[in-house]
Amino acid sequence: MDQQALMRSLNWFYSLEVEQVDLYRTQAQAATDIYLQQVLTRVAAIEQEHVINLEAEIRRRGATPTRLGAVIAPLLGMAAGTVLNWTNTRIVLWADITLEEKAMADYKRLILKVAEKPLFDLLWDHLIDEDLHTAWFSNKLKELDRVARRS
Numbered sequence: 001m002d003q004q005a006l007m008r009s010l011n012w013f014y015s016l017e018v019e020q021v022d023l024y025r026t027q028a029q030a031a032t033d034i035y036l037q038q039v040l041t042r043v044a045a046i047e048q049e050h051v052i053n054l055e056a057e058i059r060r061r062g063a064t065p066t067r068l069g070a071v072i073a074p075l076l077g078m079a080a081g082t083v084l085n086w087t088n089t090r091i092v093l094w095a096d097i098t099l100e101e102k103a104m105a106d107y108k109r110l111i112l113k114v115a116e117k118p119l120f121d122l123l124w125d126h127l128i129d130e131d132l133h134t135a136w137f138s139n140k141l142k143e144l145d146r147v148a149r150r151s
Helices: 003-030 034-060 067-085 089-111 119-150
Strands: none
Touching: 003 034, 003 089, 034 119, 089 119
16 A cells, blocks of 8 residues: 555544544533443543554654544534434434444455554554444444333
């Protein structure tokens, strides 16, 4: 993969992760379920680690993260989180699953193109975190569905 294409990909992930941090923080603040609130707060912290990792990788390559990631992505994350919080928990979880699945698909595509370590390992770490977030959100959604059927 040429360096220019790699930098575009790294900046895409940087922007996505910044947006996810703000999305999950906003959702956590609005959550009424304490467990969901704690999970969203923890997921936001993990996504913040991804932001830090990606920023370091971009800077290691002699570049600065895109302004999209630094300015627009947080606004989009907060806006999306606020709008989703006007809906119910099921819709919030469904939207979170959709976002995480997009991130996983993009990480998988990039992993197939990158062989250099430690970037290869970093991308795998991020992919696994996104997969774990998706699994938790999916399980919570199934739990809500079970409770709704019993009611």
